[in-house]
Amino acid sequence: MYLDATTSISDLESYLNAIGFLDPKTEQIRAVEKPGEGNMNVVLRIRTDKRSFIVKQSRPFVQKYPQIVAPIERIDVEYRFYKAVTNKAIAPHIPEILTYNADNHVLLLEDLGDCKDMSYLYGERNIEASQLDQLLDIASQIHTSTPKAYPRNMELRLLNHQHIFVLPFLKENDFSLNTVQEGLQELALPYRNDEPLKKEIAKVGQQYLSEGNTLLHGDYYPGSWMAKGDHIYVIDPEFSFMGFAEFDIGVLAAHSILITMDTDCLQTIKSRYPGRLNGLLLAQVAGIELMRRLIGLAQLPLKRSIQEKKLLLELARALILDKSS
Known part of the structure; x- marks a missing residue:
């Protein structure tokens, strides 16, 4: 029914x-x-x-x-x-x-009651340190859970893989970015023709499809966070799977950057997360998530100028290709 x-x-x-x-x-x-x-x-x-x-x-x-x-x-x-x-x-x-x-x-x-989707943060352009700490603590609690067996969730991961690692970077697709914002299609073209960039993205994509030993939420961004006063709930874990912690935390970092336009978020998040993280992988996931949210199908309620999006895309490319993290 x-x-x-x-x-x-x-x-x-x-x-x-x-x-x-x-x-x-x-x-x-x-x-x-x-x-x-x-x-x-x-x-x-x-x-x-x-x-x-x-x-x-x-x-x-x-x-x-x-x-x-x-x-x-x-x-x-x-x-x-x-x-x-x-x-x-x-x-x-x-x-x-x-x-x-x-x-x-x-x-x-x-029913969690009178909560609000934390996508409002994109408009406020600010995420409080206390909110960030709470989100990192919740993520850590998820990551340290030890289910005896867990679904591979491969069908949904394959769908997500396409929308994160493949479709935003195709030279030709049927999604016109200029319907989102005039000039965005042209802004995306250099990245869709950037073979070294796409090679690194594909490597991370293969790791995403591999089996890991950490339980992930799988879609750890403001649309999955609910605020009730100072308290945060996390919902919608249908993308969850056993993978690597850097995926959840990299997504969190990317959206913190989209919210604040502050690149220091990445280092702050890495230092405050209670567990050990691979800095390069964390940066690459953050960069890929930035790019796919800017030039992919899964658009956000994000009011940023073309110049701001240009800067964010340049930052994202640097995060993906800089091996010094």
Whole structure:
């Protein structure tokens, strides 16, 4: 059964009753809302006369881009992630699992309440030191989790690999960057013809597809962070896999640079992360993430001038090619 915002309350009650979660004789649904714009999955907030909770359901395509095929099993990976991160320090930063219905690819989660997606940081052009420390601590707690077995998540990784390491750097593709911002297409061309750059990107891409020994969130950027006052939650771990810590932390560093336009973020993050990191790999991941967010399909709510984007792309290239990190 597919659920969405148009599903009737009676059908929702029947479904939730059928999976043993809600008895409509004792609890009635009062409202169904969209808590935000989901990228990968259908996400609903259901309010009853007793509580509220979140329903997530995966489809065999990306919710925001239905033309992109994606593995429907990704919701199982999200479920497995939440089950794997069991240490007490991280529990306050992730939603509680309420129930999981594998047959319909549905995960029911705690409603975190009045939170805001931390994509607002791009507009503020600032990330507080306390926020950065909290995000690094959460990442470290994820990375030190030790699941006995974990899904390879290879189908979703292959999809992500294309959008991070391949498509933004094709000489010809069907995505016109000038529809995002006039002049961006021309800005991207030198990087799409830069063979030494693309060779290094391909090497990191192969490492991304290799098996590692560290549990990763896999999409550690502001769209996966939720703020409630000074407290941060981390959600949407469907891209998670066993890999290398530099991937999550490099993505965090890239978005910190996009937010602040301050290149010192990279060194700050490296020095504050509690674990050991490979400086070169960290810098390369950060550079690749900067580039793919500027000249790839997965655009951000980022208001930066063409000159600022030019500087960011130049920085990204230097991070990828400079072997002295």
